[in-house]
Amino acid sequence: MDLAKQAKIVDSIHDTLNDFVGQRLKVRANMGRSKIVECEGVLTQVHPQLFIMEVDRKRGRKARQSYQYVDVLTGMVELSQDGEPLFAPFVVDSTEDDIIPAPTALL
Numbered sequence: 282m283d284l285a286k287q288a289k290i291v292d293s294i295h296d297t298l299n300d301f302v303g304q305r306l307k308v309r310a311n312m313g314r315s316k317i318v319e320c321e322g323v324l325t326q327v328h329p330q331l332f333i334m335e336v337d338r339k340r341g342r343k344a345r346q347s348y349q350y351v352d353v354l355t356g357m358v359e360l361s362q363d364g365e366p367l368f369a370p371f372v373v374d375s376t377e378d379d380i381i382p383a384p385t386a387l388l
Contacts (some may be wrong), residue, residue: 287354294350297367298360299327306367308334309359310348320346329357 307321322336322343333347352358353368360367 291350292353294353295329296375298324298350301362301367302327304362305364306334307361308336308346308348309361310352311357312341322346349366 290376301324304324305321306324307318310318312318320336323332324332325345327331331349333345335343336346338344348358353360354371356370365371
């Protein structure tokens with residue numbers, strides 16, 4: 282996948298998340314070394330390169346976490362609302378070199 286297509290996808294992820302500001306989302310982030318973090322919180326801010334969520338912690342505490350749009354593109358961060366994923370994984374078909382969203386049933 283060339284850089285122009287990746288940039289277009291990142292822009293579309295940004296635009297989509299801009300519509301979800303102030304709403305509760307569930308985040309599933311792959312932190313590496315087989316560590317997967319799942320949390321739920323409110324999408325508070327959308328910036329050109331990243332988005333910020335205020336997530337729930339124990340005892341009513343809240344924490345802020347930021348994620349990059351590229352992490353959503355690569356599948357390192359998955360976002361869902363009410364059990365429905367916001368984005369399907371992006372898969373490249375090597376024969377056509379087009380971006381094809383993978384079936385959401387695989388999530």
